[in-house]
Amino acid sequence: MQIAQFRGGRIFQQEVIGGPLVEQVGETLEALRVFLGVGYEIGDRAALEGRGDFGLLERVQRAEVWPYSLPALREALVNALIHRDYLSGGRTRIRVHEDVLDFWNPATPPGGATCNSRTPFTWPAWWSAGALAPPA
Numbered sequence: 829m830q831i832a833q834f835r836g837g838r839i840f841q842q843e844v845i846g847g848p849l850v851e852q853v854g855e856t857l858e859a860l861r862v863f864l865g866v867g868y869e870i871g872d873r874a875a876l877e878g879r880g881d882f883g884l885l886e887r888v889q890r891a892e893v894w895p896y897s898l899p900a901l902r903e904a905l906v907n908a909l910i911h912r913d914y915l916s917g918g919r920t921r922i923r924v925h926e927d928v929l930d931f932w933n934p935a936t937p938p939g940g941a942t943c944n945s946r947t948p949f950t951w952p953a954w955w956s957a958g959a960l961a962p963p964a
Contacts (some may be wrong), residue, residue: 829856829909833863833924844919849909856905856922857898863924867893896929908933 829852832842841863845855868890877891894901908920908931918934 829922830919831856831859831863831922831924835926852909853902853905857902860901860922860924861894864895866895869893901929904929904931907931911935 829845830842831845833840843859845852845859847855870890872887905922908922912918912920912933913935916934920931920933923930923932
């Protein structure tokens, strides 16, 4: 996994993340937190998050503010890792621009496969790790 942040058309910072695929998800989301400049809102946490089930001490904690939906980022990341071509030797890449995120992986659908096909050899591992919903 390679993540690069671009500013003014040039690479501002980048990071390469390796290791077991399931661990790459957490490490990549942590890198995205830094690259995207995730901020915080401080105040009544119950009001910020629209919940009423916090005690007094929990209410004064901060709430993270991501510029993109965290579940959507996680889904895009998991999809990029699941559907990549592991025989190609290339890396999955995320390009962070000022106004867009670009997820890319070295993959082409194998003969006859469509975009709706599941990668048969990797999805059971992701499913058992809780990173993917079971097939319908």
